[in-house]
Amino acid sequence: MTLVKYKYNDTSKLSEHFKVNEFKCKCGKDHDIIIDNELVPLLEKVRSKLNSKACNIYSGYRCPSHNKKVSKNNATNGYSHSGYAVDCYFLDQNRKRIPSRNVCLALEDLGHKCGIGYRCGGSANSTGNTHIDVKSRKWYGDESISMNESCCISFYDYFGIEKIITGIIAEWQTAMNNSYNCKLVIDNSFGPDSQNQATKYQLYLKNPQFHNDYVLFIQKQLNKLGYTLKEDGYFGSNTSNAVKTYQKSKNLKVDGYVGLNTITAILKEVVEN
Ligand SMILES: [Zn+2]
Numbered sequence: 001m002t003l004v005k006y007k008y009n010d011t012s013k014l015s016e017h018f019k020v021n022e023f024k025c026k027c028g029k030d031h032d033i034i035i036d037n038e039l040v041p042l043l044e045k046v047r048s049k050l051n052s053k054a055c056n057i058y059s060g061y062r063c064p065s066h067n068k069k070v071s072k073n074n075a076t077n078g079y080s081h082s083g084y085a086v087d088c089y090f091l092d093q094n095r096k097r098i099p100s101r102n103v104c105l106a107l108e109d110l111g112h113k114c115g116i117g118y119r120c121g122g123s124a125n126s127t128g129n130t131h132i133d134v135k136s137r138k139w140y141g142d143e144s145i146s147m148n149e150s151c152c153i154s155f156y157d158y159f160g161i162e163k164i165i166t167g168i169i170a171e172w173q174t175a176m177n178n179s180y181n182c183k184l185v186i187d188n189s190f191g192p193d194s195q196n197q198a199t200k201y202q203l204y205l206k207n208p209q210f211h212n213d214y215v216l217f218i219q220k221q222l223n224k225l226g227y228t229l230k231e232d233g234y235f236g237s238n239t240s241n242a243v244k245t246y247q248k249s250k251n252l253k254v255d256g257y258v259g260l261n262t263i264t265a266i267l268k269e270v271v272e273n
Contacts, residue, residue, distance in 0.1 A: 001134065003083045006033045014040045017047060023060030023086070027069075033061045034083035038134045042112065043086070046132070049106045049185060050098055052090040058129050059087040085133040087120050100128035104140070104155040107132065109186050111177035118155065119144040168270050169194070172217055172263070176201065179212035190267060195260060203258040205240035215239065218258055221266050222246060224273065 006012075008030040010020040018040050024033045047055050062070065062081040090098040100119045107116050107130075117131025120143040128144065142151045142158065152158035167188035176182050182197045203210050203218060216233040223229055227242045240256045247254045250265050258266075 001084075001136075002037045003034050004037055006035065008032060015044050017055065018043060022057045025061050025063045025066050026059060027063055027066035029063070031063055035061060036084045036134050039084065039086065039132075042110075042132065042134055043088070045110055045185065046103065046106050047090060049110060050090050050102065051093065052098060053093050053095060054091045055088055056091070057086045057088045084135040085115065085131060087117075087129045087131050089127070089129050097127045100130045101155070101159060103130040103132075105159070105161070108140075108155050111181065111183040111186075113181055113183075115139040116141070116155070118142045118158075168221075169267060172267060175213040175217040179214040190264070195264075198263045199260045203235050203243075204256055205235060205237060210235040218243070218263075218266070221270050224270055225266075 006020045006023075008024060010033070013019055014035070020033060020035070023035050025031065043055060046052075059070070059081065061083055064082070067081050089100070090103060092098050104116050104118050112132075114136055115131065115133030116139070117133075118141065119128030120131040131141075131143065133139070140152050140155055140158070145151070154163075155161075156163045169190050170186050170188035172190075173184040173186050173188070173194060176194075176197050177184055177186075180197070180201050182201070184193055184197060201214065203215060211234050213233065215235045216231060218235075219229045219231045219233070219239060222239075222242050223231065225246070227246075229239055229242055243258055243262065244254050244256045246252075246266070247256075247262060252261055252265060
């Protein structure tokens, strides 16, 4: 995370769909604009996931005095608007406002674990704005009800919606997001982002053992392929040996590491079965 300063009248592009001046402070003074470098890539991801035609930033950067003025009694007070957050809404392809609820769920699907505020800001109508924050803190909240406290750890639970994950790769992506906070889009596709994470986060026998959802996922898949591992999420010697046996059977390098080649082979075989 890096805060970057821009001039007040800067209209240059930050990304394909966002310009610097969309983030400027609403106080009316012509001071600099500060934007965290992770904020715009996240907004692009949400925009794309929602198949949105446009994102309207209702509140972007706030200078300290403006923040003090507008964030009184607001859950988003303090630092989050000092370049780390926006209050915004998205339009669909017919330029209708996408409900904040869908935006919150999209962020959750993206594995976004930082602040998300449902129906925040201004005069929240039935669709509302959404507060999107990249400052690392776990906070999912409903600002139309409670302005100060965290209200849920999952918007799916909060809205009473069952999360539908279809496909083995979606399950793997969810396991990776849970294990490493790697923010993969749950799209059930083993694309470049997924492959990068599979390379970055490898499983192997070590002390203390890996213990996470990724290990559990591997154990479940190997069991589907005929192994009889205890599904406990610990990468111990039994799991390591099963991986080696599996690698040998697929003519892969037998090293007990679950890296890109091994996970690719497992996913492929489970999909085909
Ligand atoms: Zn200002």
